[in-house]
């Protein structure tokens with residue numbers, strides 16, 4: 131598959147649409163965007179964190195043959211004749227992992243077997259050695275509960291020719307075990323989505339620099355956030371609030387990335403040059419999303435590259451990156467539409483919420499496992515993001531939160547951060 135371009139008007143809202151509810155904004159992003167990345171093949175050793183471009187098909191059964199789940203003695207279930215215990219003579223030899231017994235165990239005999247060894251012909255059940263007494267050449271077996279006990283059937287984990295993992299799956303460390311176990315050494319993955327980050331604002335200075343100004347907090351945060359998602363994060367630097375400088379930075383970005391995140395200048399103020407420029411020269415939709423924080427989210431196309439104009443306040447920028455940019459970028463990357471896994475937990479706080487917009491509060495769990503929220507909802511309080519371990523999502527409608535009321539907690543980990 132080769133790299134694809136998106137339509138220029140993909141973010142257009144129907145005429146008359148004003149405050150867009152979060153779910154509708156997400157549905158629109160989902161409908162407007164599609165995968166843009168090409169396929170590439172990588173060895174398993176470098177596949178972690180990549181997105182599968184095609185399903186992984188098992189090359190063989192796992193396990194390839196029935197084998198013992200414990201160290202003990204293999205025997206034929208029928209040899210018990212329904213008794214609770216049986217004394218069986220031991221056959222010569224043993225079965226171990228990688229060293230199969232080879233022959234057939236004679237009827238009425240038991241064989242020493244170790245974990246992982248193929249279940250030898252003539253047997254179908256294994257008894258745990260702790261449940262046996264060996265004396266001389268005989269073993270006294272306390273009958274296991276059923277035929278086939280303590281064995282793992284061929285193909286019980288994966289069947290050759292069937293799908294072991296679906297396309298679109300972001301490969302987790304445990305997936306590498308799955309892929310390896312079905313005999314696959316190279317996988318087709320999506321090329322990494324390249325995402326640029328541009329901070330805008332006259333007031334911004336480099337972190338650690340001398341002088342008056344606001345340290346650019348968004349850029350390091352967003353670059354690291356993108357890298358954690360498995361994207362190639364591209365630093366497009368800072369641009370002051372001047373149209374030509376913002377234009378030059380976006381042009382630079384459009385040449386080398388698939389999508390751009392900007393922060394600042396997204397609302398409608400006199401110095402909000404990202405919106406202004408996109409409106410004048412590209413295509414922009416300023417989505418007034420019914421969400422707090424993050425009211426001004428600008429979505430635009432710049433020379434065929436989608437731009438997510440996130441709010442300048444770092445807290446709002448982070449929340450919008452998690453809630454809106456992440457699923458959109460994952461879709462473009464080839465992962466399909468992703469939704470964070472949240473949990474309903476009792477609140478440890480009180481709040482009277484007005485109707486009309488969804489709210490995301492910085493939150494964490496108290497020692498009783500209840501959701502507590504940061505001391506203030508101010509979007510400039512960056513420290514609250516480090517205090518929190520996730521977000522508490524309050525629904526669009528009015529709500530009176532009282533301690534004990536179940537509320538939705540979205541751990542940051544659910545956003546891959």
Ligand SMILES: Nc1nc2c(c(=O)[nH]1)N[C@H]1C(S)=C(S)[C@@H](COP(=O)(O)OP(=O)(O)OC[C@H]3O[C@@H](n4cnc5c(N)ncnc54)[C@H](O)[C@@H]3O)O[C@H]1N2
Pocket residue numbers: 329330331333334344345346347348349393394395396397398399402423424425426440441442443444446509
């Ligand atoms: N009349 C209105 N004014 C504002 C509205 C509104 O709806 N109507 N929304 C407010 C909200 S909510 C937010 S959030 C901000 C977003 O504005 P912008 O996206 O245009 O961002 P700026 O005005 O450039 O900056 C806002 C704030 O954040 C600081 N900032 C910006 N970039 C960074 C950075 N990289 N690192 C650290 N801090 C940054 C900036 O200095 C400002 O303090 O608009 C409200 N106003």
Ligand code: MOO
Pocket residue numbers: 422423424425426441443445446509510
């Ligand atoms: O998006 Mo703003 O930061 O809600 O305050």
